[in-house]
Amino acid sequence: MICTAGGAVLLLRYRDPVSGRELWEPPGGGIEPGETPEEAARRELREEAGLTAALLVGPVPVARDWEWAGTRLVGTDAFFLAPFEEAPPVVTEPAVLEHGWFAAPPAAGLEPPELWAILSRLLAAAPSPPSR
Numbered sequence: 001m002i003c004t005a006g007g008a009v010l011l012l013r014y015r016d017p018v019s020g021r022e023l024w025e026p027p028g029g030g031i032e033p034g035e036t037p038e039e040a041a042r043r044e045l046r047e048e049a050g051l052t053a054a055l056l057v058g059p060v061p062v063a064r065d066w067e068w069a070g071t072r073l074v075g076t077d078a079f080f081l082a083p084f085e086e087a088p089p090v091v092t093e094p095a096v097l098e099h100g101w102f103a104a105p106p107a108a109g110l111e112p113p114e115l116w117a118i119l120s121r122l123l124a125a126a127p128s129p130p131s132r
Contacts, residue, residue, distance in 0.1 A: 012027060037059055048093050057083065060079045
């Protein structure tokens with residue numbers, strides 16, 4: 001899930017519990033049984049950042065191959081855009097070391113590294129159909 005406000009993107013900083021590597025990534029996560037990708041995106045946004053999006057744009061499928069907690073994760077993730085007019089207050093889960101609104105990618109540790117290109121694809125996409 002990519003959240004934007006005033007041209008900035010919300011990123012959360014995490015530390016991998018196995019490797020110790022720190023990374024910046026947008027709110028997101030796995031799909032639970034019975035969830036649609038949009039439902040999962042909305043749930044993860046609430047859980048990780050305390051935010052509710054009125055509108056979602058997407059999804060844009062993105063092939064991923066990365067490692068977290070000693071496990072290689074390979075698959076396709078559905079990225080959505082949650083636009084906000086202004087940066088709302090963010091309440092993160094305890095695992096988040098810090099968060100921030102970025103107008104440009106951080107110098108290191110962005111996951112996925114092509115996040116700004118994904119954002120460009122989402123900005124050109126249509127809003128997703130309304131949730132049931």
